[in-house]
Amino acid sequence: MTSGQKRARQMFSSLAEATADPPGITRAAYGPGEQLAHNLAARHATELGCEISCDAIGNLYMTLPGEDRGAPAFFVGSHMDTVPHGGNFDGAAGVIAGLSLAATLVENNTVLPRDLVIMAIRAEEATWFPLSYLGSYAAFGKLPATAIDETVRSDTGRTLGWHMREAGFDPEPARQGKVLLPVRRVHSFVEVHIEQGPALIGGDQPIGLVTALNGGFRYTTARCIGRYAHSGATSRQYRQDAVLGFSDFVHGLEKEWDSLGEPGRDVTLTIGQVATDPTHHSGSKVAGEVGFCLDVRGPCQDALNGIRKRISALCDTVARTRGVDCVLGPEFTWPVTQLDEELRHQLNDAASTLNLSPPSMPSGAGHDAAVFAEMGIPTGMIFIRNANGSHNPDEDMDINDFDQAVSLLVAHYSLQASRS
Numbered sequence: 142m143t144s145g146q147k148r149a150r151q152m153f154s155s156l157a158e159a160t161a162d163p164p165g166i167t168r169a170a171y172g173p174g175e176q177l178a179h180n181l182a183a184r185h186a187t188e189l190g191c192e193i194s195c196d197a198i199g200n201l202y203m204t205l206p207g208e209d210r211g212a213p214a215f216f217v218g219s220h221m222d223t224v225p226h227g228g229n230f231d232g233a234a235g236v237i238a239g240l241s242l243a244a245t246l247v248e249n250n251t252v253l254p255r256d257l258v259i260m261a262i263r264a265e266e267a268t269w270f271p272l273s274y275l276g277s278y279a280a281f282g283k284l285p286a287t288a289i290d291e292t293v294r295s296d297t298g299r300t301l302g303w304h305m306r307e308a309g310f311d312p313e314p315a316r317q318g319k320v321l322l323p324v325r326r327v328h329s330f331v332e333v334h335i336e337q338g339p340a341l342i343g344g345d346q347p348i349g350l351v352t353a354l355n356g357g358f359r360y361t362t363a364r365c366i367g368r369y370a371h372s373g374a375t376s377r378q379y380r381q382d383a384v385l386g387f388s389d390f391v392h393g394l395e396k397e398w399d400s401l402g403e404p405g406r407d408v409t410l411t412i413g414q415v416a417t418d419p420t421h422h423s424g425s426k427v428a429g430e431v432g433f434c435l436d437v438r439g440p441c442q443d444a445l446n447g448i449r450k451r452i453s454a455l456c457d458t459v460a461r462t463r464g465v466d467c468v469l470g471p472e473f474t475w476p477v478t479q480l481d482e483e484l485r486h487q488l489n490d491a492a493s494t495l496n497l498s499p500p501s502m503p504s505g506a507g508h509d510a511a512v513f514a515e516m517g518i519p520t521g522m523i524f525i526r527n528a529n530g531s532h533n534p535d536e537d538m539d540i541n542d543f544d545q546a547v548s549l550l551v552a553h554y555s556l557q558a559s560r561s
């Protein structure tokens with residue numbers, strides 16, 4: 142085993158041990174677990190001879206100097222926060238892959254033609270703050286103006302600005318839309334990430350190359366609002382039963398999904414949270430309100446726009462037939478993002494030197510890579526085979542598959558060096 146491989150194993154096990162929150166792992170955005178992960182990464186990067194810096198909102202940049210210090214740098218990275226009771230690999234694998242790449246380059250005395258920056262990005266998991274890619278957007282000065290003061294963390298109810306300050310950072314530049322990471326500093330961005338679906342697990346390839354990231358939209362505070370009533374005293378025709386209205390909504394949604402046919406194959410519609418209000422609900426009451434989250438994703442923007450219209454029509458139907466208003470509330474949306482084709486071909490060429498033939502595949506989940514691509518930076522993603530999906534304690538990446546992803550990075554950047 143190489144020293145880089147040993148280091149990667151150490152980092153994964155230190156992280157798992159230090160941020161265990163049974164069942165699983167919790168590293169809240171701007172919480173102690175995320176900070177611990179950043180500190181761990183910085184310590185290993187320092188040992189490898191990297192320069193360490195941090196921007197105003199806490200994104201961490203670990204720079205292995207290349208020959209031309211002024212040239213735009215190769216960026217590799219991902220996030221280090223997790224969902225509550227998630228797994229150890231989602232996000233962290235990308236940062237540790239970057240550090241493992243640096244370790245191999247150092248071990249081989251390879252100096253790249255330009256700097257290699259391993260970036261640990263803050264707060265990617267939207268479960269903490271209802272924003273996509275918070276750290277990446279803030280890096281490029283693109284965080285929505287209201288985000289700092291009006292977005293609150295789901296577990297504490299405190300604002301993003303409060304959490305940034307509490308973690309020792311300064312939200313002011315992000316509030317003013319200041320650029321913390323100039324686009325011209327970034328030659329290209331590669332994010333290594335565990336696959337969060339089952340596509341690779343059924344095949345014989347340890348890694349895949351991502352073509353595009355699905356777009357989507359989400360309503361996190363949707364409600365079906367009817368009227369609370371006595372369960373025995375209110376006969377059927379006088380009810381405005383929020384549970385039945387919600388049930389019609391869900392059933393109608395699934396019928397819409399069926400009707401999408403071919404273009405709907407890649408679309409996902411998910412109601413991941415449902416609740417009646419515990420301060421009002423009772424076993425002897427007709428429910429007056431059901432709260433829920435609706436998450437819709439897919440690779441085709443037109444299909445997504447079509448579904449949005451049909452969901453709105455479905456709300457009208459439920460209001461008419463049940464007397465229950467479906468109020469979707471604020472919509473949180475993100476576009477379909479194409480990754481760089483040329484970079485994917487380069488990664489594929491590098492893979493073939495390792496006798497790998499990674500399949501090309503879209504990503505159903507969103508990633509920081511989307512922001513880099515949106516900024517016009519050539520961006521690629523490498524997926525690592527992973528059993529049991531992600532956002533749960535059972536993420537199961539084989540460390541040997543991880544090694545293959547690191548080998549691909551090494552081969553890719555070595556080819557880049559030989560071409561320059």
Ligand SMILES: [Zn+2]
Pocket residue numbers: 220231232265334508
């Ligand atoms: Zn992730």
